Amino acid sequence: MPEKRKGYEMPRLQLKALNQYEFQTELVVRTTDLNYGGHLGNDRLLSLVHEARVGWLHSHQWSELDCCGVGLIMSDAGLVYRAEAFAADNLLFEVAGSEITRCGFRVFYRISRPADSTLIALAETGMTCFDYQNRKIASLPEAVAKVCSFS
Numbered sequence: 001m002p003e004k005r006k007g008y009e010m011p012r013l014q015l016k017a018l019n020q021y022e023f024q025t026e027l028v029v030r031t032t033d034l035n036y037g038g039h040l041g042n043d044r045l046l047s048l049v050h051e052a053r054v055g056w057l058h059s060h061q062w063s064e065l066d067c068c069g070v071g072l073i074m075s076d077a078g079l080v081y082r083a084e085a086f087a088a089d090n091l092l093f094e095v096a097g098s099e100i101t102r103c104g105f106r107v108f109y110r111i112s113r114p115a116d117s118t119l120i121a122l123a124e125t126g127m128t129c130f131d132y133q134n135r136k137i138a139s140l141p142e143a144v145a146k147v148c149s150f151s
Contacts, residue, residue, distance in 0.1 A: 015122040021094035040085040052093035068141035097148035
């Protein structure tokens with residue numbers, strides 16, 4: 001039976017920041033990233049997370065189509081907002097891989113606004129190794145496992 005909560009509070013996804021991240025990139029919120037509420041939309045944040053992940057992969061000379069000889073598919077994603085972001089905000093995306101499995105790993109993101117040290121969001125994506133030629137799940141390459149053992 002679900003836990004009873006006071007008022008209108010509802011259960012929320014619980015994501016925790018890592019102690020450290022191995023990669024950083026800055027991205028600017030564009031006007032087209034805003035939703036009807038005038039702030040960064042959840043679909044657009046996921047797109048920015050994707051951009052940050054591609055940068056992290058590139059920092060290791062990898063891509064989503066060739067990550068040490070295997071492809072990658074995003075198998076799940078979670079976003080937890082902590083504050084709003086607006087057009088022209090410069091956001092810092094900190095990224096690290098962790099929680100390796102036989103066929104994949106998780107990528108963790110901390111998104112903040114350096115101008116006022118505000119934590120905007122935490123995010124995670126599950127990445128599954130995939131053999132696009134044979135259309136099947138592949139094993140995690142050792143070199144990727146080594147990088148994702150960082151945190």
